Amino acid sequence: MKKILFLLFLVPGIVSASGTEALKVFLNQTQSVKARFAQMVLDRNMKPLQQAQGVMQFSRPGKFRWDYTKPYEQTIVGDGSQLWIYDKDLNQVTVRKLDRALGSSPAALLAGRNDLERDFTLSDSGSKDGIDWLDAVPKSRDTAFERVRMGFGKSGLAAMELRDQFGQITVITFADIERNPQIPAEVFRFTPPKGADVISE
16 A cells, blocks of 8 residues: 655754754744655554655645655645645546645644644654654544654754554655755646546545
8 A cells, every 4th residue: 555645854953952942943944845755654563564765845835745756656746725646657646625635634744834733732752862852743633643753863853753543653764855945836836647537635
């Protein structure tokens, strides 16, 4: 099963800060990010179920693009008003309203505006191996995720762990991070390929 996640990015220059402080620095100082990412899904017994990788680009608020390249090709684009999900193997596009897609989802942590505490309960969860951890628990029950953990190190956001309602954990790591790059507007536009099935939700 393909697991779709369009989420978070690294924040350079955060040293000896709590997790919540590091998140606030990100929100205040970062408007765009470009990075490579690696994603792993683990079952409740920590057995690997799935791995994927690709390139992510992001511009706050509400614009992002995740291009999965391995093991399958998939593109996820948020253009500010709509969310587009394109599965190349199926030649299928799913489109829905962006505000409904974000809601209290993990994407809303950084894709939205600076009103996280409206939708999430934030708390520091200690430090381990030089990483300061933050827990974000959605206030709404209408979400697939029970909790998101973010770990901040000397180079910024070092790790993310997302726990869903089935006990699975998704871990995302990032590399080759560019902070506040100039990203062309067309990166966040999506036109369904000719012949693709388009499903509106």
